[in-house]
Amino acid sequence: MTTVHKELLEGICSEVIGQLRPGVEEQSAVKALTEMIIAKLNARAKEMGIEAQAISVGSTARNTWVSGEADIDIFIMFPAETSEEDLKEQGLALARRVCESERYEERYASHPYIHARFHYAGREFDVDLVPCFAVEEASRLKSAVDRTPFHNEYIIQRLTGSGLEDEVRLLKRFLRCLGIYGSEQRRRGFSGYLCELLILKYRSFISLLEHAAKWRYGERIEVEIETEGGHEEGGRSKYRGDDPLIVIDPVDPKRNVAAAVSLYSFCRLIDGAREFLARPSREFFIQREANPLSESEFQRIAKERGTVFVLLRFKAPDVVEDILYPQLRKAEASIRRLIERNDFVVYRSGVTMEGDKAVIVFELLVWQLPAIKKHIGPPVTAVRHAEKFKRRHPPPYLIEDGRYVVEVKRRYTDVLSLLRNELQAASLGKDVSKAIEEGYEVLRIEDIPFSTDIGLFFRDYFGLCSPVIRVEPEA
Amino acid sequence: MTTVHKELLEGICSEVIGQLRPGVEEQSAVKALTEMIIAKLNARAKEMGIEAQAISVGSTARNTWVSGEADIDIFIMFPAETSEEDLKEQGLALARRVCESERYEERYASHPYIHARFHYAGREFDVDLVPCFAVEEASRLKSAVDRTPFHNEYIIQRLTGSGLEDEVRLLKRFLRCLGIYGSEQRRRGFSGYLCELLILKYRSFISLLEHAAKWRYGERIEVEIETEGGHEEGGRSKYRGDDPLIVIDPVDPKRNVAAAVSLYSFCRLIDGAREFLARPSREFFIQREANPLSESEFQRIAKERGTVFVLLRFKAPDVVEDILYPQLRKAEASIRRLIERNDFVVYRSGVTMEGDKAVIVFELLVWQLPAIKKHIGPPVTAVRHAEKFKRRHPPPYLIEDGRYVVEVKRRYTDVLSLLRNELQAASLGKDVSKAIEEGYEVLRIEDIPFSTDIGLFFRDYFGLCSPVIRVEPEA
Numbered sequence: 033m034t035t036v037h038k039e040l041l042e043g044i045c046s047e048v049i050g051q052l053r054p055g056v057e058e059q060s061a062v063k064a065l066t067e068m069i070i071a072k073l074n075a076r077a078k079e080m081g082i083e084a085q086a087i088s089v090g091s092t093a094r095n096t097w098v099s100g101e102a103d104i105d106i107f108i109m110f111p112a113e114t115s116e117e118d119l120k121e122q123g124l125a126l127a128r129r130v131c132e133s134e135r136y137e138e139r140y141a142s143h144p145y146i147h148a149r150f151h152y153a154g155r156e157f158d159v160d161l162v163p164c165f166a167v168e169e170a171s172r173l174k175s176a177v178d179r180t181p182f183h184n185e186y187i188i189q190r191l192t193g194s195g196l197e198d199e200v201r202l203l204k205r206f207l208r209c210l211g212i213y214g215s216e217q218r219r220r221g222f223s224g225y226l227c228e229l230l231i232l233k234y235r236s237f238i239s240l241l242e243h244a245a246k247w248r249y250g251e252r253i254e255v256e257i258e259t260e261g262g263h264e265e266g267g268r269s270k271y272r273g274d275d276p277l278i279v280i281d282p283v284d285p286k287r288n289v290a291a292a293v294s295l296y297s298f299c300r301l302i303d304g305a306r307e308f309l310a311r312p313s314r315e316f317f318i319q320r321e322a323n324p325l326s327e328s329e330f331q332r333i334a335k336e337r338g339t340v341f342v343l344l345r346f347k348a349p350d351v352v353e354d355i356l357y358p359q360l361r362k363a364e365a366s367i368r369r370l371i372e373r374n375d376f377v378v379y380r381s382g383v384t385m386e387g388d389k390a391v392i393v394f395e396l397l398v399w400q401l402p403a404i405k406k407h408i409g410p411p412v413t414a415v416r417h418a419e420k421f422k423r424r425h426p427p428p429y430l431i432e433d434g435r436y437v438v439e440v441k442r443r444y445t446d447v448l449s450l451l452r453n454e455l456q457a458a459s460l461g462k463d464v465s466k467a468i469e470e471g472y473e474v475l476r477i478e479d480i481p482f483s484t485d486i487g488l489f490f491r492d493y494f495g496l497c498s499p500v501i502r503v504e505p506e507a
Numbered sequence: 508m509t510t511v512h513k514e515l516l517e518g519i520c521s522e523v524i525g526q527l528r529p530g531v532e533e534q535s536a537v538k539a540l541t542e543m544i545i546a547k548l549n550a551r552a553k554e555m556g557i558e559a560q561a562i563s564v565g566s567t568a569r570n571t572w573v574s575g576e577a578d579i580d581i582f583i584m585f586p587a588e589t590s591e592e593d594l595k596e597q598g599l600a601l602a603r604r605v606c607e608s609e610r611y612e613e614r615y616a617s618h619p620y621i622h623a624r625f626h627y628a629g630r631e632f633d634v635d636l637v638p639c640f641a642v643e644e645a646s647r648l649k650s651a652v653d654r655t656p657f658h659n660e661y662i663i664q665r666l667t668g669s670g671l672e673d674e675v676r677l678l679k680r681f682l683r684c685l686g687i688y689g690s691e692q693r694r695r696g697f698s699g700y701l702c703e704l705l706i707l708k709y710r711s712f713i714s715l716l717e718h719a720a721k722w723r724y725g726e727r728i729e730v731e732i733e734t735e736g737g738h739e740e741g742g743r744s745k746y747r748g749d750d751p752l753i754v755i756d757p758v759d760p761k762r763n764v765a766a767a768v769s770l771y772s773f774c775r776l777i778d779g780a781r782e783f784l785a786r787p788s789r790e791f792f793i794q795r796e797a798n799p800l801s802e803s804e805f806q807r808i809a810k811e812r813g814t815v816f817v818l819l820r821f822k823a824p825d826v827v828e829d830i831l832y833p834q835l836r837k838a839e840a841s842i843r844r845l846i847e848r849n850d851f852v853v854y855r856s857g858v859t860m861e862g863d864k865a866v867i868v869f870e871l872l873v874w875q876l877p878a879i880k881k882h883i884g885p886p887v888t889a890v891r892h893a894e895k896f897k898r899r900h901p902p903p904y905l906i907e908d909g910r911y912v913v914e915v916k917r918r919y920t921d922v923l924s925l926l927r928n929e930l931q932a933a934s935l936g937k938d939v940s941k942a943i944e945e946g947y948e949v950l951r952i953e954d955i956p957f958s959t960d961i962g963l964f965f966r967d968y969f970g971l972c973s974p975v976i977r978v979e980p981e982a
Contacts (some may be wrong), residue, residue, distance in 0.1 A: 248888050249909065276909075299887035299906045306893075338877030338920070375872070377850075379879070380905075397850070397880075398873050402813030404854070405872075412774035413723050418781075428970030430855075431774045434724065434751075445813070495903030 041238055041312045045202055045461055048317045051200040052113025054099040059291035061153040062102050069106055069150075069159065072130045075238035077108075080129075082122045085166070086107045089184040094192045096200040104150075104159045107181060109166040112174065119175075120144060130161065133173050140352055142176040170283040182283040187228050202237040203227045204430065205317050210304045211492075212297040217357040220294035222301070229255050229279055229289060241305035247298070252278045293498050324487025325496065333494055334477070339379055342401045342447055343480070344455075348390040356390070357383070359461025364392050366458040367451070374454075375401055376447045386487040390464070392478075399447040409436035508784075508953040516713055516787045520677055523792045529574040536628040537567050537577050544581055544625075544634065547605045555604075555865045560584045560641070564659040566699050569667045571675040578643075579634040582656060584641040587649065594650075595619060598638025605636065615827055617651035645758040646939075657758040660686050668705075677712040678702045680792050687772040692832040695769035697776070704754055704764060716780035722773070726761045727753045785874055799962025800971065808969055809952070814854055815874045817922055818955070819930075821947035823865040824938035831865070832858070834936025839867050841933040842926070851922045859964040865911075865939070868964065874922040884911035884970050923949055 033041075054062070073086035090105030091097035108126060110119050120143060124324035127146035158161040165174040170182035191197065204227050207213035209386045210393075212221035234240040234256045254269065269285040271278060276298035277290040301342070308316050325333075336343060344367065348356060360383040368378050377398035384391050407425065410417035411434050421436055422429070429439040444450035451474040460468060477486075520885040529537070541563045545782050548561035548828075565580030566572035582600060585594050595618060602621035603611070611623035620637040640649040645657035679702050682688035687696035697705075698907065708730045709715040729744065744760040746753060751773035783791050798807075809816060819842065823831060835858040843853050852873035859866050882900065885892035896911055897904070905912040919925035926949040935943060953962075 042747075045889075168697055246890060249886075295909045296906055299909055302887050303904075303906070306890075315581070337879040339879060340877075363775075375852075377873075379877075379881070396517060399851075402815075402854075402872055404812040406854070411724075412777050415721065415781075430970065431771055434770045434774055495905065 037095075037312075041309070044312050044314055047235060048200045048205070048314060049202060051317075052098050052205055053198055054097065054102070057153075058099060058102065058155070059198065061155055062097075062104065063159070065150060065152040065157060065159075066092060066104050066106065068152075069104070069130060069161075073106065073108060073126060073161070076126055076129045080126065082115075082126060083111055084122070084126065084163075087181060087184075089180050093184055094187045094228065095197050096187075096191070096204075096224065096228060098201050098204055102157055103182075104157055106159065106161050107162060108163045109181065110163060110211075112165050112167045114165065116143075116174075119163050119165065122445075127161035127163070127187060131159075158484060170281075171286065179281075179284060179287075183225050183281075186283050187225070187232075191228055192230055196231050196235065198225075199231045199235075199237045199240075200227050202317075203231060203240065206237070206304065206308070207301065207465050209316055209319055210300050214291040217292070217354040219297075220292055221297045222293060223289070226289050226293070229253075229282070241309055244301055244305040247277070247302050247307060249276055249295075249298075250274070250278065251276070251298075254280045254282075256282050278495075306485045322488060323491065324484045325494070326487060328485070329484035330477075330482060330490055333490075339393075340396045340447075341477040342394045342396060342399070342451065343475050343477055344392040344394075344451060345386065345389050345475065345480075346464075346468050347470065348385060348388055348465040351463050355463065359464040360390055363458065363460040363464045366460060367392065367455070368394070370454060370458045371396075371447060371450065374444055374450050375405065375442075376450070380493075382489065382493055384482050384485065386485040387416070390467070391486070391489075393493070395449075396447060400447050401442060403442055403445055404439050405442040406430075406432075407438045407440045408432075409438065411435050423445065448476070508607050512787075516784070519787050519789055519792075520712060523680070523789060524673045524677060526792075527680055528673055529572065529577070532628075533574060533577065533630070536630055537572075537579065537632070540625060540627040540632060540634075541567060541579055541581070541609075544579070544605060544636075545629075548581065548583060548601060551601055551604050555597070555601065557601060557719060558589075559597065559601065559638075561792075562656060562659075564655050566745055568659055569703065571662075571666070571679075571681055571699065571703060573676050577632055579632055580655075581634065581636050582652070583636060583638045584656065585638060587640050587642045589640065591618075591649075594638050594640065599792035602638070603805070606634075616829065619679050644759065645756075654756075654759060658700050658756075661758050662700070662707075666703055671706050671710065674710075674712045674715075675699075675702050677792075678715065678723040679782070681712070681779070682776065684791055684794055685775050687775050688832045689720040690767040692767070695767055697768060697774045698764070701754060701764050701768075704728075704757070713784075716784055719776050719780040720784060722752070722777050724751055724770075725749070725753065726751070726757075729755045729757075744858055761813055774925045797963060798966065799959045800966045800969070801962060802957035803958060805952075805962070805965055808965075812870075815871045815922075815928065816952040817869045817871060818862065818950050819867040819869075819926060819947060819953055820864050820950065820955075821939075821943050822945065823863055824859060824942040826938050830938065834836070834939040835865055835867065838933065838935040841935060842866045842867065842930070843869070843934045845929060846871075846922060846925065849922075849925050850880065850917075851918055851925070855968075857964065857968055859960065861958050861960040865942070866961070866964075868968070869922075871922060876917060876920050878917055879914050880883045881905075881907075882913045882915045883907075884913065886910050923951070 044077050065282055070086040070088060077084045084134050086106055088105070089107050090103060092104050096105070108123050110123065124138065124144060124146060131146060131148040134148045134150050136146050139147045143163070145160055148159045148161065150157045150159050164176055164177045164180065166181070167173050167178045170179045173179055191200070202211055204224065207222050207227070212219065214221050215226070230240050231237070233253055234243055236312070269280040271280055271286055271288055273288055273291065275288055275291055275293070276295045277293045278288050279290040281287040281289045304316070364381050364383050368381055370379035371378055372392065376396060379395045379397045381392065381394045384393065410419040412418060412431060414433070418436060425438045430439070444453070455468060455472070520699060543559040547562060552559045561581055562585050563580070565578065566580050567577050567579050572578070583598050585598065597620060599613065599621060606621060606623040609623045609625050611621050613619055614622045618638070620635055623634045623636065625632045625634050637652055639652045639655065641656070642648050642653045645654045648654055665676070679688055679699065682697050682702070687694065689696050690698035690701070705715050706712070708728055709718055744755040746755055746761055746763050748763055748766065750763055750766055750768070751770045752768045753763050754765040756762040756764045779791070839856050839858050841959070843856055846853050846869065854870045854872045856867065856869045859868065884896040887893060887906060888909070893911060900913045905914070919928070930943060930947070
């Protein structure tokens with residue numbers, strides 16, 4: 033890299049950092065609000081006779097949040113021997129008491145927690161109040177969130193105050209602009225903790241990108257190198273998953289922190305890293321407006337493509353997105369196979385939400401077929417099978433490649449009637465399956481009003497928001 | 508098999524034999540005409556100072572011809588040391604002299620011969636006069652036909668006069684009715700000599716069928732079991748070809764007499780054997796009238812199928828059928844691959860002749876496609892390839908299954924324009940390629956007058972002549 037190019041890269045990064053780093057006012061508001069909530073929680077716990085201790089975790093605790101995006105995470109830690117029932121009941125009761133004067137709702141991930149919106153110092157903050165067990169080791173957790181305090185401790189000790197916080201902010205914004213920040217199932221990108229570990233490992237945003245540009249499938253990263261016991265790098269963890277990216281969790285070495293990173297997100301970062309390093313620009317850090325595609329734009333593009341768009345639409349089951357999206361993708365893949373088993377040809381597909389409805393979109397190259405098809409029988413030389421086949425199918429028979437073949441009527445000559453009649457033959461997720469049983473529509477896109485949600489989906493689908501677009505045909 | 512069933516089978520066979528065995532008059536006419544031609548040939552040879560000896564070969568020499576189908580084969584044997592030029596020149600001159608008063612023409616197989624039509628005793632006979640070398644051993648032949656006198660000798664010594672001649676006739680007629688009699692490339696069925704060997708091996712038509720009903724791919728048959736030298740059955744021949752049926756030539760054990768039998772013909776006999784043994788009927792020996800399909804029948808069937816028929820038609824190159832048909836099949840397979848590389852879907856295909864034109868027929872399930880297609884690039888992780896791909900293709904890029912993908916315009920959105928423009932991309936046989944260079948038509952079947960030849964082709968294609976129909980997609 034030339035010096036000039038390096039200076040350009042670093043210049044852009046320091047400019048962007050100036051925008052991402054929270055100002056003094058935001059910092060102190062977050063700190064004060066967090067302390068206030070923790071104090072209230074601990075005081076109420078004492079009043080209510082609940083043995084629990086509130087702590088601040090997440091990016092606001094570690095000083096790695098991006099200005100204007102502060103999410104305050106507060107964990108209410110119960111002794112490990114607390115029963116699950118008590119934890120839920122007492123944890124939620126405590127959290128509710130503290131949020132009384134604010135807007136809040138109960139949410140569910142692996143277990144319930146309270147999400148609230150606090151008004152403080154003229155600002156609004158999203159606050160999550162999450163009960164958890166104070167287990168002794170991260171590897172001996174009782175619920176999925178019990179690991180978080182260990183992550184918190186680990187990052188605070190090594191990263192917070194080290195001067196690497198801004199590098200984490202750069203990375204987070206960069207990933208968000210690529211559409212791959214966040215480990216939720218809908219996105220399957222990079223979590224905040226994963227960003228922190230990557231920066232800890234590579235010591236700067238640019239150094240990370242330089243490495244990422246050369247990553248190979250199954251890339252394995254361990255942050256800490258333990259050498260005293262004779263272990264070498266890579267020897268510490270027994271993790272053997274087939275993931276695109278493997279980042280061993282330093283607090284629980286049998287776990288891959290990047291397990292949620294999809295092949296798409298992995299590739300997207302590699303591509304984005306190469307692009308930014310080759311042609312540095314502040315554009316990489318500018319979040320684009322989510323302009324939906326208009327109906328007429330869609331129609332122009334669809335006409336040019338000549339393909340047919342078929343939608344499967346149904347009321348989304350009442351489960352959280354992290355449960356819903358894997359099922360939608362599973363349904364998408366399974367229905368693709370159903371379509372292709374019937375000799376139609378899917379070009380691309382995708383899943384999205386339209387209000388409270390789930391929508392699976394299929395773009396088809398072949399959506400109609402002639403009435404006839406071949407039914408391939410056994411080899412002519414297989415005496416018993418041949419007899420059985422002939423008993424089942426009337427003549428005439430063809431012989432092709434040494435096998436009996438009969439020509440039969442194709443059951444479905446268009447993809448709409450196939451989907452309207454055979455959806456049960458596809459293996460859908462449990463909740464999606466139930467939702468579909470209660471009713472669904474199979475439509476050509478021309479036959480429904482073109483909504484904003486659908487317009488947003490197709491803006492991404494056609495790659496109109498970024499030079500590399502998001503496609504995830506995997507289930 | 509019950510006794511009743513066996514009697515039924517045998518009853519049918521002996522009834523049919525009565526029709527197939529030539530009567531006394533036909534027999535003596537064939538004998539007298541053959542002897543007359545041989546005498547004339549030998550006399551003329553002496554006159555012309557040519558050292559050559561005429562002999563009778565083939566089914567009329569062996570008494571295995573079917574009544575009304577006598578083809579008289581006479582070989583003019585030259586000393587092995589004769590030059591090829593002398594053989595051709597003197598052989599043809601001699602043959603022409605003898606045929607002077609009849610209708611005749613020069614024909615070519617591996618080398619030229621005279622085909623004549625003789626009028627004799629109020630009947631007409633096809634006579635072939637074929638020059639050959641009198642080699643010492645069948646395995647040391649100088650031309651492809653030199654083996655025939657050895658075959659002749661072998662069959663006359665073992666089969667002629669043994670009482671098995673009628674069994675050969677039954678088999679020949681049975682195969683002809685199945686459409687698989689004859690080893691010419693157009694048919695790729697069973698030759699007369701192969702029929703004789705099979706009957707020698709299994710001693711009766713019914714016994715052969717009982718064995719054939721259980722044949723497996725690569726079935727290996729040796730007629731003579733040589734034991735004196737310690738050899739066992741199967742040990743004599745080193746033949747190791749990958750053919751469906753292997754029948755070792757007793758006069759040249761490195762050769763497979765059934766090499767020309769296609770997988771289709773092999774399966775067709777197996778199926779026909781099972782059918783006849785299970786439900787014996789004289790129908791199996793009745794040659795059907797070759798009624799061509801009419802245009803309106805064709806249209807009714809085509810409409811019901813919903814497929815599209817596209818024909819490639821060109822003036823057939825001026826080569827014998829045995830050269831032409833393998834090339835047509837090669838072209839058929841190669842063009843099928845061309846069509847399928849372009850994402851159209853061929854349902855079935857076939858080759859035929861229409862007058863002096865060769866026709867390759869494609870029945871299509873998908874003949875039109877949308878304007879767009881995917882061009883799949885390298886894995887995102889492959890740095891160098893990725894760079895090259897991006898230089899060659901403008902954004903946007905999709906990422907699918909870890910690879911870059913660009914959406915490009917499909918060059919051909921219908922199969923007619925594909926074939927009209929890209930036929931050169933298919934690997935056609937030498938003569939077919941040259942013929943096509945001189946001009947060809949690509950047509951939907953609706954766009955040409957529906958000829959008798961095309962009607963005959965489709966009668967077979969749709970399986971309207973027999974319960975199992977002929978399809979050979981192999982090249």
